[in-house]
Amino acid sequence: MKNSAIQLILQAGLMVKAVLLILLGFSVVSWAIIFFKHKYFSKAKKESEQFMKAYRTSKDAKGVFQATRTLSFSPIANLFRAVYGDAVHTKEKTETRRLLRRYGALEAAKLEKYLNFLATTGSTTPFIGLFGTVWGIMNSFHGIGSAGAASLAVVAPGIAEALIATAAGLAAAIPAVIAYNYYLSMSRSMIIEMEDFAEELLDFFTGDSV
Numbered sequence: 001m002k003n004s005a006i007q008l009i010l011q012a013g014l015m016v017k018a019v020l021l022i023l024l025g026f027s028v029v030s031w032a033i034i035f036f037k038h039k040y041f042s043k044a045k046k047e048s049e050q051f052m053k054a055y056r057t058s059k060d061a062k063g064v065f066q067a068t069r070t071l072s073f074s075p076i077a078n079l080f081r082a083v084y085g086d087a088v089h090t091k092e093k094t095e096t097r098r099l100l101r102r103y104g105a106l107e108a109a110k111l112e113k114y115l116n117f118l119a120t121t122g123s124t125t126p127f128i129g130l131f132g133t134v135w136g137i138m139n140s141f142h143g144i145g146s147a148g149a150a151s152l153a154v155v156a157p158g159i160a161e162a163l164i165a166t167a168a169g170l171a172a173a174i175p176a177v178i179a180y181n182y183y184l185s186m187s188r189s190m191i192i193e194m195e196d197f198a199e200e201l202l203d204f205f206t207g208d209s210v
Contacts, residue, residue: 047074129169136162
């Protein structure tokens with residue numbers, strides 16, 4: 001089965017091969033993003049737990065800041081570290097709230113980075129595969145016209161090309177859609193956690209702890 005599928009791909013027309021190459025490119029990049037985001041979110045979650053432990057055990061801002069220096073993946077640690085440098089110079093709530101919103105938006109963008117490509121892959125690759133399907137069927141009808149008969153031997157190669165293109169489109173789209181929904185849910189959960197923590201930081205930085 002595997003050898004026959006490879007043989008069909010090698011015997012496919014130039015247009016179908018181009019479609020398959022495009023789908024392969026989408027798939028490779030999508031899987032690279034999936035593995036990258038898995039590693040990223042795993043580290044972010046672990047580092048956030050480490051940061052909260054340090055934050056709860058020490059209310060000294062300088063000590064907490066030192067604990068965040070090695071925590072580069074945690075959004076709440078990054079938020080604290082980014083605001084700390086400016087907050088030590090001012091205790092105005094309005095300015096501190098503006099800093100928290102600004103740096104919080106930057107961290108949210110980092111969490112959602114590359115997810116748009118997964119969404120694009122999930123929504124476009126089935127249609128790219130469908131284009132290959134239509135092209136393969138067109139080749140089948142062209143073969144029927146050239147041969148003057150509609151035998152299985154004439155139409156089978158074109159239909160097989162069409163099915164391969166469809167399968168390739170779905171193979172690229174399904175993992176991308178699943179990963180997109182999963183990582184989007186994780187990012188939104190971390191963003192909500194960060195927004196809640198920002199309110200706590202507002203009192204922390206504008207109080208007597210800084």
